[in-house]
Amino acid sequence: MEMHPLPEGIFLSHVDVPRPVPWREQFGNDNPLHLEIGFGLGEFLVQQAGLPVRENLIGIEQDWSRLCKCLSKVALIRGSSGKADFGRNMRLLRVDATVALERLFLPRSITRVTCLFPCPWPKKAHVKYRLFSRDFLCLLNSRLADHAKVNIVTDWRPYLDWMLEEIPGTGFRSGVETIGARFNTKFERKWRAEGQEQFWELSLIKHEHHHRPVTEDVELRACFVKDFDPGRFQFENIVGETSVIYKDFVFDQKQNLGLVRLVVAEKFLTQHVWVAVIKTKNQWCVAKADGHSALPTAGVALAIEQVAKAAQETTGPGS
Numbered sequence: 001m002e003m004h005p006l007p008e009g010i011f012l013s014h015v016d017v018p019r020p021v022p023w024r025e026q027f028g029n030d031n032p033l034h035l036e037i038g039f040g041l042g043e044f045l046v047q048q049a050g051l052p053v054r055e056n057l058i059g060i061e062q063d064w065s066r067l068c069k070c071l072s073k074v075a076l077i078r079g080s081s082g083k084a085d086f087g088r089n090m091r092l093l094r095v096d097a098t099v100a101l102e103r104l105f106l107p108r109s110i111t112r113v114t115c116l117f118p119c120p121w122p123k124k125a126h127v128k129y130r131l132f133s134r135d136f137l138c139l140l141n142s143r144l145a146d147h148a149k150v151n152i153v154t155d156w157r158p159y160l161d162w163m164l165e166e167i168p169g170t171g172f173r174s175g176v177e178t179i180g181a182r183f184n185t186k187f188e189r190k191w192r193a194e195g196q197e198q199f200w201e202l203s204l205i206k207h208e209h210h211h212r213p214v215t216e217d218v219e220l221r222a223c224f225v226k227d228f229d230p231g232r233f234q235f236e237n238i239v240g241e242t243s244v245i246y247k248d249f250v251f252d253q254k255q256n257l258g259l260v261r262l263v264v265a266e267k268f269l270t271q272h273v274w275v276a277v278i279k280t281k282n283q284w285c286v287a288k289a290d291g292h293s294a295l296p297t298a299g300v301a302l303a304i305e306q307v308a309k310a311a312q313e314t315t316g317p318g319s
């Protein structure tokens, strides 16, 4: 099989971009933004990119392997059809949709949203994981331009009914249509192969604005402790709405440098974070380690403070 290099400039790291993203600079134009949430293998995005429509396409997907498959599709089209700039109006982000909307988009900046076959989470105990909750719809509303349209297609009637219950008070007017297969995405093909021919398309039109400010980055400040004994380092996990869970601690005596690996779990966001404890002239500095990316959130700031507390306790009373 012929290999094609992955296209550059299409994948965007939500951690490394300026937030909110200056989309006009990113695309080099002011065309309307069309967002696809949970694009899977990217069939719909790729179809849209092939249309002669002046739209900037932004795909959000939380699964790495699916995102890579979408990038490979673009590479294949570029390599095999001679359209070297195919997908120039496309950007892909590997991030949870709530985190993306909260941090990467200004209010009233998106003109169209598509979501094909959102995960239905059919078990009662899992309803809390469904995406189009009232709260998410209010957030989505805040990022949409006035009168912008959202299309959500589902294969599962109870999911449609649940969404219809979530809509009141979110600033959307809704309409439902029964449709046949028309997107040729992996999940549409899957349901068709199982004999399903009818799906439901929910259209939402924004008619009233809900304000939700952009979630801003938190300044990650370094902490300082006077003394530190790495041999006595013990970290107390924090478990709650924000959890900070200890994974590893390594210490390099030559450099007087300790590294603590932690998992920081906040609502919709789980990050692996390294916190460094490094000797300076006459004290120890505790800060996020260089060389890895993490969104600067309140959870990461808490992780740094907790490491500083644990470092302090290695020589303090009771150690």
Ligand SMILES: C[S@@+](CC[C@H](N)C(=O)[O-])C[C@H]1O[C@@H](n2cnc3c(N)ncnc32)[C@H](O)[C@@H]1O
Pocket (backbone or CB within 6 Å): 037, 038, 039, 040, 041, 060, 061, 062, 063, 066, 095, 096, 097, 098, 115, 116, 117, 118, 119, 131, 185, 186, 187, 188
């Ligand atoms: C059932 S699949 C449908 C994929 C694709 N749209 C299709 O029709 O084949 C749902 C997709 O949404 C993604 N997804 C689910 N929740 C998400 C979230 N909160 N943010 C981003 N992507 C999400 C999943 O990783 C998965 O790829």
